[in-house]
Amino acid sequence: MxxxxxxxxxKKNISQNLKIFAVDSNKSIRNSVEKKFKKxxxxxxxxxxxxxxxxxxxxxxxxxxxxxxxxxxxxIKTKVIMSVMAGIKIKTIRASLKIKADIIRVMPNxxxxxxxxxxxxxYNKNINKRYLKKxxxxxxxxxxxxxxxxxxxIDAVTAISGSGPxxxxxxxxxxESIAKEIGFNKEESRNLILDTxxxxxxxxxxxxxxxxxxxxxxxxxxxxxxxxxxLEKKNKGLYDLMKKAINSADKRAQNLSKVx
Numbered sequence: 001m002x003x004x005x006x007x008x009x010x011k012k013n014i015s016q017n018l019k020i021f022a023v024d025s026n027k028s029i030r031n032s033v034e035k036k037f038k039k040x041x042x043x044x045x046x047x048x049x050x051x052x053x054x055x056x057x058x059x060x061x062x063x064x065x066x067x068x069x070x071x072x073x074x075x076i077k078t079k080v081i082m083s084v085m086a087g088i089k090i091k092t093i094r095a096s097l098k099i100k101a102d103i104i105r106v107m108p109n110x111x112x113x114x115x116x117x118x119x120x121x122x123y124n125k126n127i128n129k130r131y132l133k134k135x136x137x138x139x140x141x142x143x144x145x146x147x148x149x150x151x152x153x154i155d156a157v158t159a160i161s162g163s164g165p166x167x168x169x170x171x172x173x174x175x176e177s178i179a180k181e182i183g184f185n186k187e188e189s190r191n192l193i194l195d196t197x198x199x200x201x202x203x204x205x206x207x208x209x210x211x212x213x214x215x216x217x218x219x220x221x222x223x224x225x226x227x228x229x230x231l232e233k234k235n236k237g238l239y240d241l242m243k244k245a246i247n248s249a250d251k252r253a254q255n256l257s258k259v260x
Contacts (some may be wrong), residue, residue, distance in 0.1 A: 080101055
């Protein structure tokens with residue numbers, strides 16, 4: 001996710017006004033960052049006595065405890081910590097890093113790279129307003145910013161907008177695969193599915209009631225009705241499958257906070 005954030009800032013020339021220092025143990029990622037983003041400094045290890053305004057924690061939650069130990073060793077000084085880790089609560093971050101800096105949790109998604117992301121945020125009431133404004137402005141370059149009312153929801157939103165792009169990608173992949181099975185070639189299948197998705201999303205923007213749009217496509221005894229009877233079959237339809245999947249993702253986010 002850190003790479004997507006840097007990429008978006010770079011495309012909008014935000015990085016020109018920032019001094020960005022990135023750390024990644026993966027050599028291929030470091031090489032990619034150095035090649036793509038000339039204004040970004042990158043290192044394999046956390047530097048000693050680093051001093052800056054914002055530290056972005058864009059690591060897997062499973063390795064946070066190890067990263068926290070390294071940060072403690074290196075005597076890092078910062079005003080704000082912005083965490084994009086799923087499941088790791090503010091109190092856990094503060095206790096692990098033993099730091100007085102303000103902490104803000106952010107759950108972006110993959111489209112942030114294009115400036116079309118969904119970025120949900122949560123922070124304590126006593127956060128420094130000046131730095132909060134600065135972070136919000138940076139996040140707005142990644143897409144829309146939504147403040148959730150409690151920290152529990154920042155974990156829940158991981159299962160909605162955080163993981164959400166994967167759900168749409170899977171649906172499109174399945175749709176495309178079935179189109180090919182019916183007889184369309186790969187190019188035809190992709191074009192049919194993507195154009196259908198694009199047009200449908202535009203229609204949704206102008207109609208609050210999605211059920212109204214569904215009904216507008218459906219006719220009694222028609223093909224759409226036949227498909228919807230399967231997709232909306234009680235206890236076995238798309239709603240039940242999606243609910244089970246999203247609840248599973250939500251549960252995983254909650255469990256991550258217990259592991260750390």
